Amino acid sequence: MQNLQKIKDKLQQYKIKPSLIRIKVLEYLNSTREHPNAEKIYKKLLKEIPTLSRTSVYNTLKLLTQKGAIKEIMIEEGEIRYDGINERHAHFKCVKCNNLYDLKLKCKSCLEETDLNKVKVMDEHIYIVGICKKCLKKGE
Numbered sequence: 001m002q003n004l005q006k007i008k009d010k011l012q013q014y015k016i017k018p019s020l021i022r023i024k025v026l027e028y029l030n031s032t033r034e035h036p037n038a039e040k041i042y043k044k045l046l047k048e049i050p051t052l053s054r055t056s057v058y059n060t061l062k063l064l065t066q067k068g069a070i071k072e073i074m075i076e077e078g079e080i081r082y083d084g085i086n087e088r089h090a091h092f093k094c095v096k097c098n099n100l101y102d103l104k105l106k107c108k109s110c111l112e113e114t115d116l117n118k119v120k121v122m123d124e125h126i127y128i129v130g131i132c133k134k135c136l137k138k139g140e
Helices: 002-013 020-031 038-046 054-067 133-138
Strands: 071-073 081-083 090-094 100-103 127-130
Touching: 002 020, 020 038, 020 054, 038 054, 054 071
Parallel strands: 090 127
Antiparallel strands: 071 081, 090 100
16 A cells, blocks of 8 residues: 555656556556566556556556656667666666666766766666676576
């Protein structure tokens, strides 16, 4: 019950009216580090909400992204994944298993060392692509 209130508070913080679908989508994204795509979110929530439509999930993801409550991750063309973590971090994508991992950034702001003075940075995306530890151990 306490978690439900936190989700509602987060939605209201971003000026989003809480609804069942919005609450469930945000709750799922906050509970996983898998960085799911819309289809995976739909299939996961369909078990809890049998009347759920794909359109509702897509519209909810669009709203949550536009308002800044979640992040869209587009490392490759044609693949959009979602992240419930808003704090600044990077992502690593394994080309073998297709998993996405969160990476903490140790620099205060990587942008401070560039020539981006006198501009307003709205967002930043740092993606690293390679082979993860698990796949390297498997010898893939």
